Amino acid sequence: MSLTHTTINKLTPTEKCTPNRPDKYSDGDGLQLWVRHTGNKVWISAYRWQGKQQTLTLGKYPVLSLQDARKRNLEIKQMLADGINPKEKKKEQQASQDGTRLFDTIAQKWYAERKTFLAPSTFSRNYSAYLRDVKPVIGHKVIDDITSPDILTIGKNVESRGANEMARRIMAEVGQIFKHAIRAGLATHNPASDLSAAIKPHKTKNHSRITSKELPQLLKDINDYTGHITVKLGLLFLCYTFVRTNELRFMEWSEIDWNDKTWRIPAEKMKMDRPHVVPLAPSVLEILKQIKALGFSDQYVFYNPSTRKPYSQNAFINALYQMGYKYKMTGHGFRGLASTTLHEKGYMHEAIELQLAHEQENKISKAYNGAQHLGYRRDMMNEWADYINYICRNGVGR
Structure with a gap:
């Protein structure tokens, strides 16, 4: 059944809604409304590209209305019919626009400030981790389009290397960048909040030693x-x-x-x-x-x-x-x-x-x-x- 403005306005997070698993409501033809645990409502277009299931964030409701979301979803379907990858097209559009709201632009300014008072070894460690683990995943995204699952992907990638504490530290640092962006009026929410529990606690290993x-x-x-x-x-x-x-x-x-x-x-x-x-x-x-x-x-x-x-x-x-x-x-x-x-x-x-x-x-x-x-x-x-x-x-x- 298609969504209506009345239905959407009544939607609230259910008991099953978590930071990593939002409630999802379909409007048909791949258009979905995701209701997050914070109460935020985001339009998502679901589609297949080269045999793989993909999703693309369209915008937040009510800033992006139901009618406009349907229009943008149809544009995505047309891109697919023309053999265009919607995600790549979005990146090109972002690159041609003012880049001040790109996550990497904001992060680079934040790190430049940190460099002035952090010990060189600490700054080098943190900034290297950003370039290696964070920038490739979300650096190209407009900051308000970044979701908790995006950030959790970063943490899980690091955790898979056995670096659990580093995963926690990196996600916390991403959260600090979001707080900086909110203070600067460049972001409206912080999707990095309350994600540390998703990373398993590090099991301390004693260093081998004789008696x-x-x-x-x-x-x-x-x-x-x-x-x-x-x-x-x-x-x-x-x-x-x-x-x-x-x-x-x-x-x-x-x-x-x-x-x-x-x-x-x-x-x-x-x-x-x-x-x-x-x-x-x-x-x-x-x-x-x-x-x-x-x-x-x-x-x-x-x-x-x-x-x-x-x-x-x-x-x-x-x-x-x-x-x-x-x-x-x-x-x-x-x-x-x-x-x-x-x-x-x-x-x-x-x-x-x-x-x-x-x-x-x-x-x-x-x-x-x-x-x-x-x-x-x-x-x-x-x-x-x-x-x-x-x-x-x-x-x-x-």
């Missing part, structure tokens, strides 16, 4: 390693300092304060975008002096002269594999090993967390100070180094 009882054998195997000397020293450095592998890889000589015996990592190199201080025990300084004497690079500490750039993360992983620690130990595993052992030895939890540069959930962390408890942490790191040295000398822990 403290296995540490003596690991240290012996590292000392016996015959591969690249800088990789060998890098593994020892990870054991002494338990920093993240990426922090180690891009360590620069200019960040080392030899007099203060500290390594000061700038915020843009840290996962949490905050500067970090690593006290350097005498044994760690000796490692750095050994590397310095090799003269491989005036900039990077863990520099591969063969590739003329810092060692890759795989260099350290592969070295552990060669020693027989595949599925048993990773570069990140040194962090869990140190955390567990230091907690067992009774060191202050907050100091351990600060040294690990973890994101803390309490209010104190909001005013994070990289030098907090530095004196205590310096003693802790020196004592941890003494513990590692004792194992190296005696082959057992204490």
Whole structure:
């Protein structure tokens, strides 16, 4: 039965209506009215192109009346009869019109503003994700024609790669762009709201790591390693300092304060975008002096002269594999090993967390100070180094 204005005006979302499954009412000949969970009513033209079912958004009711929607639906049928893809035709029309309402135009301005205050590493990560995952799907669309299913498609595509949290973050960022557009008068609604529940929670996987009882054998195997000397020293450095592998890889000589015996990592190199201080025990300084004497690079500490750039993360992983620690130990595993052992030895939890540069959930962390408890942490790191040295000398822990 064909729709009427009276019927349309009485339509409200049913109990079965969800953000991803609107109520659908047919007017015939492929013209449908979709009623969303928000109460918005959108005209959709359904058709087949090259054997595949397609839909094209025509506009919102009542801005686009029933009569006008039928007229536009007939135009689409004529395009199909003429062998024209309606979606491609719509893109061409949009490209020839004022592009200020295209999603990509709005997004590019939003990212340009973000670039002025975000850390370079954070901006690069977010913007690269936009170019890779968002722009190809909705960048060419007029912003008010974008639907929740369009955005959910983006999230599901990312989720299919196993990147659940990234999927949530990308959809949330799309939502922020819509909020920006609404404030600027370029959009009327935000279809990215309330979509995060559609992405399955990420299942946390613990990084493989040995126990403290296995540490003596690991240290012996590292000392016996015959591969690249800088990789060998890098593994020892990870054991002494338990920093993240990426922090180690891009360590620069200019960040080392030899007099203060500290390594000061700038915020843009840290996962949490905050500067970090690593006290350097005498044994760690000796490692750095050994590397310095090799003269491989005036900039990077863990520099591969063969590739003329810092060692890759795989260099350290592969070295552990060669020693027989595949599925048993990773570069990140040194962090869990140190955390567990230091907690067992009774060191202050907050100091351990600060040294690990973890994101803390309490209010104190909001005013994070990289030098907090530095004196205590310096003693802790020196004592941890003494513990590692004792194992190296005696082959057992204490």
